[in-house]
Amino acid sequence: MDLTHAIRRFEEYLDDYDREDDKIRLKITHTYGVMEYSKKIAERMELSTEDQTLAQIIGLLHDIGRFEQVKRYDSFEPGTMDHAGFGVEILFGEGLIREFVEEDTWDPVIRTAIAKHSDFRLEGIPDERELLHAKIIRDADKLDNCRVKLYDPVETFMGASAEEVGRDQISEEVMNEFRKKESIFSPLRKTKMDYWLSYLAYFFDINFPASFAMIVEENYLSRLEKRIPYTNPKTAEEMREVFETLDRFIREGAAR
Incomplete structure (x- = not known):
């Protein structure tokens, strides 16, 4: 090669x-x-x-x-x-x-x-x-997608502004899927927040401690948390749960 x-x-x-x-x-x-x-x-x-x-x-x-x-x-x-x-x-x-x-x-x-x-x-x-x-x-695909979600215009990959996304709600079915600590099946997504949550749920599909370690080192999770202003009160409450769950999952993965 x-x-x-x-x-x-x-x-x-x-x-x-x-x-x-x-x-x-x-x-x-x-x-x-x-x-x-x-x-x-x-x-x-x-x-x-x-x-x-x-x-x-x-x-x-x-x-x-x-x-x-x-x-x-x-x-x-x-x-x-x-x-x-x-x-x-x-x-x-x-x-x-x-x-x-x-x-x-x-x-x-x-x-x-x-x-x-x-x-x-x-x-x-x-x-x-x-x-x-x-x-x-x-x-590797998921790790670089973190960079994409942080640096590329939200409109390019979401089809809406960050503000529009943050005013939206998460569908009950999609939130329930997240709570299973699994990736979210694409056809279930209905709202813009469903799409955003599905990108974050990618972390549940990471395979190697080395990959988890890089997520921690790059501080990707907390940086992604700040990418969208969650102005919808219900969405804001659910996203607090989301980031607490993911933080524990990622740190446990890096320590394996």
């Missing part, structure tokens, strides 16, 4: 898309952020040099289907396209993977990790190395 070559080819691939588009720009920055977090997780876990490079290659390619989704639909909504499935199709069905990685040795690991990175739950991966890298990319 030649990471420098893969990055150069990725930059060429992006020439077919409008880099000035906010959603495209967001996804380019996110791609490199996920690649960097994949590297950090693999390093902290003291994986082999090969697995560290493999983790970064997967990070680089994990969202390759997103660019076409934005080009066609101007949306990240799952109802418009299965971006993970589309990414697997263009990489392995159409053979684009050979432009990034010349050898096919690592194809099963790369394919599985990309295919599974946005699944609601990670299931059905008997191979240990494939499972390891599927977990790494899922953690």
Whole structure:
């Protein structure tokens, strides 16, 4: 694997898309952020040099289907396209993977990790190395999504201002799902606050102590808490519960 070559080819691939588009720009920055977090997780876990490079290659390619989704639909909504499935199709069905990685040795690991990175739950991966890298990319994706939620305009990823989101309420069904300490199933989301809470519930799906440790070190939780002004009284009360629950969960995860 030649990471420098893969990055150069990725930059060429992006020439077919409008880099000035906010959603495209967001996804380019996110791609490199996920690649960097994949590297950090693999390093902290003291994986082999090969697995560290493999983790970064997967990070680089994990969202390759997103660019076409934005080009066609101007949306990240799952109802418009299965971006993970589309990414697997263009990489392995159409053979684009050979432009990034010349050898096919690592194809099963790369394919599985990309295919599974946005699944609601990670299931059905008997191979240990494939499972390891599927977990790494899922953690790295969530870690960089914390950065996205902190630094990108709320309107870009929420479709509404922070003030509009904070005036909204959390659906009872979504709040009950959160209390189970599980990720929130996308079709259950109805309000803007449902969407915001679903992003925070991603923390329940973190896999490694190294990932939890980085969440604590970056102070992501308390910074995310301040991102939205919860002016709706019922929402404010429920969000106090949310952040207390997540703080305990994250600290316990980092201490494992």
